[in-house]
Amino acid sequence: MQSDIELIALSRKGNMLAFRQLVERHEVQVRSTVIGMLGETPEADDVSQEVFIRFYKALGNFRDEAALSTYLTRIAINLSLNELKKRKRKNTWLGSLKNDSPAYEMVDESEDPGRADMKDLLRKALKTLDADFRAVVVLRLIDGYSVKETAEILNLPEGTVASRLARAQNKLKTILSKWM
Amino acid sequence: MDVNDDKMKDKALALLIRSFDAELNLEEQQQLDQYLTSSEALRKEKKLLLEMRRGLAELKMVPKKNFADQIVRQINTQNQKLYNPGLQPIIMNLFPKVAAACVIVIVVAVLTTFFIEGNLSLEAFIGVQDLSPEDAYTLLDY
Numbered sequence: 001m002q003s004d005i006e007l008i009a010l011s012r013k014g015n016m017l018a019f020r021q022l023v024e025r026h027e028v029q030v031r032s033t034v035i036g037m038l039g040e041t042p043e044a045d046d047v048s049q050e051v052f053i054r055f056y057k058a059l060g061n062f063r064d065e066a067a068l069s070t071y072l073t074r075i076a077i078n079l080s081l082n083e084l085k086k087r088k089r090k091n092t093w094l095g096s097l098k099n100d101s102p103a104y105e106m107v108d109e110s111e112d113p114g115r116a117d118m119k120d121l122l123r124k125a126l127k128t129l130d131a132d133f134r135a136v137v138v139l140r141l142i143d144g145y146s147v148k149e150t151a152e153i154l155n156l157p158e159g160t161v162a163s164r165l166a167r168a169q170n171k172l173k174t175i176l177s178k179w180m
Numbered sequence: 181m182d183v184n185d186d187k188m189k190d191k192a193l194a195l196l197i198r199s200f201d202a203e204l205n206l207e208e209q210q211q212l213d214q215y216l217t218s219s220e221a222l223r224k225e226k227k228l229l230l231e232m233r234r235g236l237a238e239l240k241m242v243p244k245k246n247f248a249d250q251i252v253r254q255i256n257t258q259n260q261k262l263y264n265p266g267l268q269p270i271i272m273n274l275f276p277k278v279a280a281a282c283v284i285v286i287v288v289a290v291l292t293t294f295f296i297e298g299n300l301s302l303e304a305f306i307g308v309q310d311l312s313p314e315d316a317y318t319l320l321d322y
Contacts, residue, residue: 016252023248031241052251053258118235140201141236147201166197173229 004068012059022068023052029069029143030076036138037080039127047083051075073143074153077135084131125175133168136161188215192222200233 002010002018004025010018031048038044054075055062062071126134139150140161147165151158192215195208204212215222290300297304 016255019255020248020252023251024243027243027247028241031244031247032239035241036239048247049251049254053254056251056255118231119239122232122235122239137236141233142239144237162198162202165201166194169197169200169229169232170193172232173225176232177228 008059008062008068011056019056026052026069026072030072032142033073033076033138034080036126036142037077037131037134038083039123043083043087047079048076050079054079070145070149070153073139073145077139077153081131081135121176121179122172125172125179128175129168129171133164133171136164137168137172140165189221192219193225196222196226197229200229 002021004022007018007022007025011022027048030051031044034048034051035044038047051072055072062068126137129137135154136150139145139153140147145153147158147161151161154161192212195204195212195215198204199209199212216226293304294300297309299309301309303309
């Protein structure tokens with residue numbers, strides 16, 4: 001099996017089969033990150049595709065010493081955060097048209113989601129976290145990066161990541177115990 | 181140590197959560213072990229937290245059918261547009277120049293009319309300001 005670096009070198013020469021292999025190899029990682037951040041929405045698919053298109057365009061600038069999965073995850077997180085900002089702006093604008101509607105979509109924590117399974121409960125609970133906290137949970141607990149790697153991807157001090165992680169878990173636990 | 185005391189409870193929970201992602205020092209570890217031994221509620225919290233973390237780790241997606249195909253197709257389409265741009269970029273490029281030229285022509289026409297006719301009425305613009313009805317009749321004869 002060819003390494004990422006070999007496939008990148010081939011992709012740079014225009015070999016689309018090699019690039020396709022890279023996409024297949026990192027698809028799960030990228031989609032898990034984006035869907036963790038945005039939920040299973042049509043935009044999540046667009047953002048996941050955009051991650052690889054941006055990577056293709058930046059093939060010439062990609063430094064081989066960086067791990068490709070970390071590089072792609074960083075793009076995925078940044079694009080997801082942009083998408084969330086866009087969504088919030090849109091909802092704020094729509095909210096200002098209808099005075100009684102909330103400024104942005106929020107999950108009602110007191111709402112009983114019914115007999116949903118644990119995965120659904122977790123996805124719902126994730127939506128209640130602020131984007132910055134959600135990013136930490138997605139990277140550390142869904143993608144499985146270490147606290148140090150998470151800090152590098154988000155460009156934050158390790159202490160900040162650890163404290164956000166603790167607060168996010170505490171909030172998730174509180175919500176889940178209400179629902180379960 | 182009373183783990184039911186609110187302050188102590190928060191401290192025990194904080195230690196517990198931190199223990200999943202960071203190595204506690206010996207003293208902290210001993211403290212946490214003591215809390216866990218003495219508190220049924222904390223043991224329940226630990227169980228819930230572990231279940232939650234396991235659940236989150238299972239949120240990994242499965243590969244989506246045709247995902248790679250869609251991306252390759254999009255890249256090919258974009259490359260095609262790059263190498264065979266068609267008329268659109270030429271039109272887009274020319275549009276501001278054409279618009280600027282139109283504005284200049286309109287300004288010159290307005291100024292010329294104003295200086296020659298002395299006003300900016302519709303008659304002055306279409307050049308019939310000084311025509312009398314007889315002139316119009318004569319024109320119809322032709």
